[in-house]
Every structure is written in C-alpha cells, then in structure tokens.
Amino acid sequence: MTTAAKYAQFAAYEARGASPTYERLALAVSRDDEVLALLDTLPPIKRQPNLLFGVVRFLAGPVEDPAAFHDYTVGNWAAIEAEMGTRATQTNEAGRCAVLLPVLAALPQPLALLEVGASAGLCLYPDRYAYRYGDHVIGSGEPVLECAATGVVPPTRVPDVVWRAGLDLNPLDVADPADVAWLDALIWPEHAYRRARLRAAAAVAAAEPPLLVRGDLVDDLPALAAQAPAHATLVVFHTSVLYQVPIPRREAFAEVVRGLPGHWVSNEAPDVLPYDALPKPPGAALHNVLALDGTPLAWTRTHGQAIIWFA
Known part of the structure; x- marks a missing residue:
C-alpha cells in the first residue's frame, strides 16, 4: 500500500x-x-x-x-x-482495560499479568480502575472507564492481580514528564476525556510502579514470564501492538506465547493475527478482535469504548 x-x-x-x-x-x-x-x-x-x-x-x-x-x-x-x-506509537490507553475485563475476570484467580508492548504499563492495573458499562458500575476510584457492552454480561468484580509486569522495546516512565508528554501527544486533539484519563491512570501507576523490562517480545518473553508467581494464573496480553511487528516475528511470538503456562489474551486489528473465520465487523469504523488463547471472542473499539461479543 x-x-x-x-x-x-x-x-x-x-x-x-x-x-x-x-x-x-x-x-x-x-x-x-x-x-x-x-x-x-x-x-x-x-x-x-x-x-x-x-x-x-x-x-x-x-x-x-x-x-x-x-x-x-x-x-x-x-x-x-x-x-x-x-519514537513509536506507544499509545497507552487505559480505557482498553474495559474490553479486557470480561475475559480477565472470568479466568482462575489470582492473576499474574504480563503485558507485551506495555509502554508505561497503564493497562497493567485493571484491578485499580472503575468501570461503567451502561448503568452497570464496577470498582471505585479514578479513572472511570466507560464502555458500551453488547452481547456480554459485564463482570461483577475486578480481577485479583498479585503480580504485574510489562515488556517493551522502549518502556516509558510515568514519573518522567517527557514520557507523559509523549503519551499526551499521541492522544487525538478532540479527546480531552482521554487526556484526563491518562493523568488519572498515570497517578495510579506512579503510586505502585509496575515491573517494566526493556526487551523483545520473542527473545525476552520466557524469562520474564518465569518470574510470575507459581500460585497465580499467568496472563500474557497485548492490545494494538503486533501491527508494528513484522509478520515472521508475530508468528514466532505466537509460538512462544502458546508454549507458556497460563493464558494468552490478544486485542488486535483483524488482519494482524490469523483466524479461521470472523463475523462481519459491526460497521465501517476500525475494530479490533479480542481473543483468548487464539480463539476470537468479540469485536472491540480501539480505545476500549465498546465491545461487541460474538463468541
């Protein structure tokens, strides 16, 4: 193209x-x-x-x-x-936790979260944010992540997260004003609510910084995953990351992550990972595919503003 x-x-x-x-x-x-x-x-x-x-x-x-x-x-x-x-488009949109939550809350608890392409790690705190799915509210505090849910009953609780880590070629630091300024610059001009959400989520992360490791998603993933506590369910996840990775490395990553214990949650554009079949997208706007262990479950909007379950 x-x-x-x-x-x-x-x-x-x-x-x-x-x-x-x-x-x-x-x-x-x-x-x-x-x-x-x-x-x-x-x-x-x-x-x-x-x-x-x-x-x-x-x-x-x-x-x-x-x-x-x-x-x-x-x-x-x-x-x-x-x-x-x-630089890279390291959009660290905490709102994406709203579309991950139905999957994370349904897995065996507690969870050890490992995010690939973690940026500043703001999506590693799904247990610390509040959520609003229509009239259904979960959790407390700030930010409140709003999401229109179709075809799925929202969870009744946030997950129990006992370990959180991120892997990124260039991890960002929420305590560094220049890194936060870059995340702010990646937010689209009209989206003032996302800027407020960034600041609130950054405050959550700064209060208890995650383990962020500079490394490659194939070469360095197994060693980081091995640090997760054995009593927790390991969840390797990523959202809108793999489109930046060459196809051979995507395939190598999929092979590595499938060989790890625990689960793999992906939330990527429909042409990024191979699926046997997908239903028709719900409209012309760009949607991601939410999948668990390679099985597609739902369409999601790219900033977490909507989830349409089809599994």
Missing part, C-alpha cells in the same frame, strides 16, 4: 467519526506530494499517521489547519524526522 493510500485509509476508517481534525489532516497529507515524498524517505513502519501527527504535536506544531501543518512539517522536517526515527 502506498503512503498516500495509508493516510486516506486512516482518514476513512480510523479518524472518521472519532477525530475530525485527524480525518481532515490525513486526507490532506494523502494528497500532499511534498509531505509524502518526505515520509517515503523513512522506513515503512515509521510512516504511519499516528506517529507523524503525534510527533508534530509533541514538538508543539499545528495540526488543526492542514496548510499550517504542511508548512511546519516541510520547514521543520529535520527535527520531525529525528523524533520519528526514535
């Missing part, structure tokens, strides 16, 4: 209905030969819209007006290119 097509697809399927600013901006970039030529000097994995837009926001550049964005990007390409080369 060409870079122009990727930006047009992002506008039509990811940003539409979620961020008018990014829908307008991605469409403009898809038609901007000068910016596309600059992007095409980068490795393919570094050309993605979320990374470019996040870096421009991180550098305090304009994203509201496509013309101003064009001028800023062309005029400051050296700085933008440097940031895009070293």
